Amino acid sequence: MKPNCHFSKNQFYIKYLSILLLLLFNYYVKAQTLTVTGTAWTVPITTITEAGTNYTGTYQSAANQVLLAASVPLLLGNAKVSVHYQPNPTWNSSLILSAKRTGNGTTACGLCTITGGTTYITLTQTDIELFRISAIVALGAYNNIPIQLQLSGVSVTIPATTYQSNIVFTISSI
């Protein structure tokens, strides 16, 4: 006797394949994404040659030291990109890191906007908003958003050693 089955084998696979596709599509539509590229910044400290003087104090990276690729959801999606620094493993609190956005990057979305972050923002160890992306009736995807970094507070009064930090960028909904 043939078993009582509501779905054929093909229907069974189509059903689950559809669910999978929906899940993937759902994530793609709803999730903001952020990719960070560019090169690590090794700050070129100027040698002191005159007794009594201090470092010039402020150093700037290349205007495109960090490149961000960010996308925000479809349909009136808004997202903010925040930034903070994370000692890795050692940083000195007298060394002040700042970041700013030096361009808009590239996008295929004509109605999307990217705003804020064009002047230096002092970084802390907690997230601070750097800029916002708004997507209207299309996926708001920006590539190669250039970020410039600044280091200030460099002084001989800071113990002489190597300091490292990670600059952490995070995208989230508003």
Place this chain on the structure above:
Amino acid sequence: MRDLNIIICIFSLLLSGTLLSQTTGSSSVSVTLPVVTLMDVEPTGNITLNFVSPTEAGLAIVNPAVNTTKWVNYSSAIAPAGLTRRITAAVNTIIPGVSIRVQAAAASGSGGGTLGTSSGLVTLTTTAATIISGIGGAFTGNGTNNGHQLTISLVTNTYANLSARTSTPVIITFTITE
């Protein structure tokens, strides 16, 4: 079979989240601050200190006026938990009957950090003597009116050892060290 498909669904869901919802990323910054040990005396140039003959029989020769034109400038960056620095002074020769003395004032001017402390009035010999100590990470500022003003003086000590002499150059060597 049904359980397997559910597991696949959950796994795919988790995987899709990992692949498509990356919301954070980082870039690194590195800065190396070197050890710095720089010191000089400003302004450059020699100073002249002349004893003056007495004008009245029975009086001692008159000591020269003290010189306060020289300033010690330094830049110092030390390693974490590193030793502090000090500045020493020594003369290349001793003039019999005469003491050459140096006193560093407290630091003033545009400097900052852990500046040194004066040792007070120090009579110089050919052996280096500390005139400023406890210098940590610090800078004094550059040029005159920055750093430690020096008061350099000549006085007689054992009068019997004095002898008339023409110009006698004496070199005072200042050194910054740990």
